Amino acid sequence: MTAIAERRQASRLMPRLLMAPAVGTLFLWMIVPLAMTIYFSLIRYNLMQPGNEEFLGLANFEFFVTDPSFGTAVLNTLLLIGSVIAITVVGGIALALLINDPFPGRGVVRMLLISPFFVMPTVNALMWKHMMMNPIYGVFAQIAQSVGLQPIDFMADWPLLAVILMVAWQWLPFACLIFITALASMNREQLEAARMDGASYLQQLRHMYLPHLGRSIAVVIMIEMIFLLSVFAEIYTTTGGGPGDASTNVAFLIFKQALLNFDAGVASAGALFAVVLANIVAAFLIRMIGKNLD
Amino acid sequence: MSTSHPLPAARAERVPLERAAPSGARVVRKRPFDWALLIRATAAWLVTLLLVFPIIFLVMTAFKTELQAIHVPTLWFFTPTLENFHEVQERSNYLHYAYNSIITSVGSTLLGLAIAAPAAYSMAFFRTRRTRDILMWMLSTKMMPAVGALVPVYVLAQKSALLDTTLGLIIVFTLSNLPIMVWMLYSHFKDIPPEILEAARMDGAGVWGEFRYVLVPLGMGGLASTGLLCLVLSWNEAFWSLNLSAANAGTLAALIASYSSPEGLFWAKLSAASLLAIAPIVVFGWFSQKQLVQGLTFGAVK
Numbered sequence: 001m002t003a004i005a006e007r008r009q010a011s012r013l014m015p016r017l018l019m020a021p022a023v024g025t026l027f028l029w030m031i032v033p034l035a036m037t038i039y040f041s042l043i044r045y046n047l048m049q050p051g052n053e054e055f056l057g058l059a060n061f062e063f064f065v066t067d068p069s070f071g072t073a074v075l076n077t078l079l080l081i082g083s084v085i086a087i088t089v090v091g092g093i094a095l096a097l098l099i100n101d102p103f104p105g106r107g108v109v110r111m112l113l114i115s116p117f118f119v120m121p122t123v124n125a126l127m128w129k130h131m132m133m134n135p136i137y138g139v140f141a142q143i144a145q146s147v148g149l150q151p152i153d154f155m156a157d158w159p160l161l162a163v164i165l166m167v168a169w170q171w172l173p174f175a176c177l178i179f180i181t182a183l184a185s186m187n188r189e190q191l192e193a194a195r196m197d198g199a200s201y202l203q204q205l206r207h208m209y210l211p212h213l214g215r216s217i218a219v220v221i222m223i224e225m226i227f228l229l230s231v232f233a234e235i236y237t238t239t240g241g242g243p244g245d246a247s248t249n250v251a252f253l254i255f256k257q258a259l260l261n262f263d264a265g266v267a268s269a270g271a272l273f274a275v276v277l278a279n280i281v282a283a284f285l286i287r288m289i290g291k292n293l294d
Numbered sequence: 295m296s297t298s299h300p301l302p303a304a305r306a307e308r309v310p311l312e313r314a315a316p317s318g319a320r321v322v323r324k325r326p327f328d329w330a331l332l333i334r335a336t337a338a339w340l341v342t343l344l345l346v347f348p349i350i351f352l353v354m355t356a357f358k359t360e361l362q363a364i365h366v367p368t369l370w371f372f373t374p375t376l377e378n379f380h381e382v383q384e385r386s387n388y389l390h391y392a393y394n395s396i397i398t399s400v401g402s403t404l405l406g407l408a409i410a411a412p413a414a415y416s417m418a419f420f421r422t423r424r425t426r427d428i429l430m431w432m433l434s435t436k437m438m439p440a441v442g443a444l445v446p447v448y449v450l451a452q453k454s455a456l457l458d459t460t461l462g463l464i465i466v467f468t469l470s471n472l473p474i475m476v477w478m479l480y481s482h483f484k485d486i487p488p489e490i491l492e493a494a495r496m497d498g499a500g501v502w503g504e505f506r507y508v509l510v511p512l513g514m515g516g517l518a519s520t521g522l523l524c525l526v527l528s529w530n531e532a533f534w535s536l537n538l539s540a541a542n543a544g545t546l547a548a549l550i551a552s553y554s555s556p557e558g559l560f561w562a563k564l565s566a567a568s569l570l571a572i573a574p575i576v577v578f579g580w581f582s583q584k585q586l587v588q589g590l591t592f593g594a595v596k
Contacts, residue, residue, distance in 0.1 A: 014416070014420075014501055015416040015417075015419075015420035015422075016416075018412035018413060018415060018416035018501075019412070019413045019416045019417065019428070021409045021412065021413070022409050022410055022412070022413035022432075022472060022476055023413065023428065023432075025409065025469060025472065026432055026435055026469070026472055026473065029435065029443075029469045029472075030435045030438070032446065032450070033442070033443035033446035033447055033450075034443075036445075036446035036449070036450075037442065037443070037445065037446055040445060040446070095341060098334065098337060098338050098341065099338045101334070103331055103334055103335035103338060104335055105335070105339065106338075109338055109339065109342045110583070111580045111583065112342050112343075112345075112346050113342050113345065113346075114579060114580070114583045114587070115346055115349055115576055115579070115580070116345065116346070116348075116349070117579070118526060118530070118572065118575050118576045118578075118579035119349065119530075119572050119576065120529065120530035120532060120546070120547045120550070120571060120572060120575070121530065121532045121547070122532050122547050122548075122550040122551045122554075123352075123547075123550050123568040123571055123572050125554075126550060126553060126554055126564060126568065127348050127349075127351075127352050127565075127568065128348065129554075130561055130564065131348065131351055131352065131355060131561065131565075132348055132351075136366070137364045137366055137561075139347075139351065139368065142366060142367055142368065169345070169348070172345070173345070174587065177583065177587040178587060181587065225437075226433075226436055226437050229437065229439050230439035230440050230441060230533065232440075232441065232532070232533045232536075233532035233533060233536065233547070233551070236532075236536065236551065237550075237551050237554040238554070250439070250441075251439050251440075251441040252441075254441045254442070254444065255441055255444065255537075258444055258445050258448075259444075259448075259537065264445045264449075267444070267445050268445055268446075271441065271442040271443070271444070271445065272442070274438075274439050274441060274442045275438055275439075275442045278437045278438050278439055278442070279434075279437075281437060282433075282434045282437040285437070
């Protein structure tokens with residue numbers, strides 16, 4: 001009897017002990033930088049002039065928010081996330097439907113298709129910047145010239161579009177493979193029955209495929225949002241946020257303040273803003289996936 | 295469009311035929327030529343090759359000389375050279391960065407698994423009302439953009455002498471992957487029927503025994519795919535390695551970024567370095583793609 005009581009005691013303590021390292025470290029990882037960020041955001045803090053700190057109140061926030069780059073950066077962040085999600089979800093579904101049914105070499109296609117997802121962001125960015133988008137030697141320029149068009153200088157004229165293309169290229173395979181996984185669990189008989197009844201392809205798409213994919217679309221959007229909120233390396237290695245602020249997102253703007261202008265105070269104010277932005281997105285996502293994950 | 299898919303009757307016929315066919319000969323050939331299949335297969339291959347084209351181009355350029363690399367129009371046939379790889383190693387000490395990449399990604403994967411597995415086990419088998427909230431909270435920490443913590447983490451790393459050390463990177467990588475690792479492991483563990491653990495407990499297995507003899511063998515798939523994903527994420531991690539490391543602890547992702555200087559347009563060397571940086575993880579990813587992608591859905595897509 002005492003043994004059972006002991007076990008029961010243990011079984012209440014044990015789960016907590018096992019969870020403690022993960023919860024504890026994550027809590028510290030969240031709370032320590034957050035507290036420091038709040039503190040830094042209220043003082044004058046230049047990394048190049050230590051010992052010069054003084055209390056500023058909300059001046060850093062005012063500076064960050066009234067910076068003309070700020071509006072552009074928020075807009076760019078939303079544009080980047082929105083476009084990449086739109087491209088990868090629509091493209092991913094189309095591609096998944098294309099390779100859903102068996103054909104010769106389907107296994108190899110699947111394997112090749114996932115490759116861009118494993119390419120590190122810095123390689124991805126430089127590959128596209130130089131070899132694809134270079135206005136003189138790049139593949140796009142050659143194609144444009146061969147049909148008699150003026151080559152586009154992506155980095156100068158369409159920097160945000162260039163970044164969107166790079167990021168979308170990386171995430172399209174991921175979306176596609178998730179949709180393939182979801183399609184595999186579709187009810188075949190129902191689909192065959194719909195076909196026998198003469199449902200057109202569009203009807204099948206609308207009434208059978210898309211409803212079945214709803215859950216996986218939610219998952220793709222969730223995962224991509226987590227990673228796309230902090231797109232950084234692609235911008236850092238290609239456009240450097242420019243020209244001007246044309247391809248600066250919020251993450252890159254904060255980076256510029258912190259490590260290029262050495263103004264940790266303003267950067268921290270910006271970081272708090274990013275945290276608020278992330279929380280809004282997170283609240284929205286958690287409501288969405290609350291329904292979809294169990 | 296509906297002709298592109300065999301009707302149920304046709305399908306039913308195909309199965310016995312396929313079985314009867316000697317040495318697995320393709321039955322498709324015995325039927326009238328399937329144009330829809332040809333079009334579908336061609337389209338699928340074309341789109342795939344188009345998507346992978348930048349990588350193919352990168353691989354080709356890595357074996358060209360600098361002059362061949364920027365030749366317009368693109369040279370498709372040339373005598374390959376290994377000179378670039380040699381030079382990348384000479385000039386920027388590729389092996390040093392590769393070593394850092396291996397140490398940091400393997401280190402953070404092992405450390406992450408050691409912290410995440412017990413937590414996921416506890417959440418999956420000792421569910422309380424708060425389990426769900428804790429999981430959501432963990433995921434929400436991952437949604438914070440890393441840049442939000444850049445200044446404090448930079449200052450802390452500097453103060454604790456962890457700036458530009460592999461240990462510093464391991465710690466940061468582990469922490470930033472931890473939420474996803476707990477989630478993935480949790481979604482795998484909760485598919486293990488609790489009755490099995492119950493039985494083990496009845497037979498007198500302690501927590502360690504349960505973990506060792508039931509959970510690890512049954513949850514191997516989950517542990518493996520979580521570890522793989524963490525390895526890939528750490529290998530490709532660029533934000534923290536760019537900001538927290540330099541010559542000493544720099545990883546391959548940071549090394550490649552140093553090739554981005556606008557003047558140094560050395561395509562062949564850039565390609566060779568890039569190929570060396572992505573080849574291990576891409577090949578690795580090919581063989582584990584199924585687990586990886588499924589793992590990343592947190593078990594929400596079966």
